[in-house]
Amino acid sequence: MHTIDETKRFEQEAHLHALHEKLTTAVGDLVTSDDWMRVLMVGARLRAYSPLNAVLIWVGLAEQFEQGLVPTGTPTMVAGIKQWNTLGRTVMKGQHGLAIRLPVFGRYAAQFPEAPEDSWRRLGSWERLAPGEVLKRKLVNTKVGRVFDICQTQGELVETLPAPVLLTGRAPDGLWDGLAAQIAARGFDLQLVESAEQIGGANGLTRYRAHTVQVRTDVEPLSAARTLCHELAHVMAHGPASEDAALHRGIVEVEAESTAALVLGAHGVDTSQYTVPYVATWASSVPGDQVETVMRTFDRVARTATAILDRLDTVQIGNGLPPGLDREAHARERAPGHPASTTERGDDHQREVVAR
Secondary structure, three states, X not given: OOOHHHHHHHHHHHHHHHHHHHHXXXXXXXXXXXXXXXXHHHHHXXXXXXXXXXXXXXXXXXXXXXXXXXXXXXXXXXXXXXXXXXXXXEEOOOOXXXXXXEEXXXXXXXXXXXXXXXXXXEOOOOOOOOOOOEEEEEEEEEEEEEEEEHHHEEEXXXXXXXXXXXXXXXXXXXXXXXXXXXXXHOOOEEEEEOOHHHHOOOOEEEEOOOOEEEEEOOOXXXXXXXXXXXXXXXXXXXXXXXXXXXXXXHHHHHHHHHHHHHHHHOOOOOOHHHHHHHHXXXXXXXXXXXXXXXXXXXXXXXXXXXXHHHOOOOOOOOOOOOOOOOHHHHHHHHOOOOOOOEEEEOHHHOXXXXXX
8 A cells, every 4th residue: 555655756756757758759859950940949038947848848838829728839938836926926727837847956964065975964854964064955856847838827917028129130239249258258369251261161160279269251240140159159068178079060060050049049039041051950960869969969058058148248038037036035935944055054053155
């Protein structure tokens, strides 16, 4: 006879398995140019969520749209029920949550803040720290969570974010300078060339040994900015010292171009006309498991693009969270005790916040 806890665990495992199957099916369909571009644009709008959760949100809302349950299949602002409640909105009756994967952190005791992980001691549910010990947390599992798009809610109006204003052929204000500054900060010299002929027919060229980035300027400013972002992605993710330096050449180019597409997408720019030739059936040329390749590629693209966007002082579209939502404060309220980014000392119940 199963206990209530065992029954819940079995149900949770079944939900996670079903979620993984849905994710695998969705990611397996991303090997064509159209679907890959579509998910990049979704990733640009849902930057607050992990890449795979962004896919799950997109797939979940699209399914409900096909069933006539929601007015749109494109997610814009996504949050949990309690998060929407803090903004004066409620989930409408009959709406179904969009399943995502949430991290589960375990509580551990360590003898000192820098103690190696293999020396940590797992704490019981209600076990307190011994004098002198510090609290550590690490990811031990995942569980299924539910979020809702704004189209599934009703209530107070949500603040509208300023939208980038674009002219044909013109790059978003401040984008070129911001990208150029990031290239310079990484020790590379940006060189402008008059035509593609000067760099072997390419739009841009990164030379790691010479620490130079060359970009052709005989194109529209928007195209030049896209190329500059493409080369910045190479600088950040594909240098000789990078963990991914030995990646298949096709993946390297897809990642760089997809990063540029995501960064431009976060500025309201659709780069399909430039990006599609790079990504058309790209995964089929890469040896190994295509689904795993797509998952890892999308994760690297999202991480690189997010790092670039975080350092840009430009007007960008929303990141998938409703404006005014304090996501970190909400996470602290839900966490037992305090967040995973803190270390708590057992003596005198003092806390020491450790940046990670």
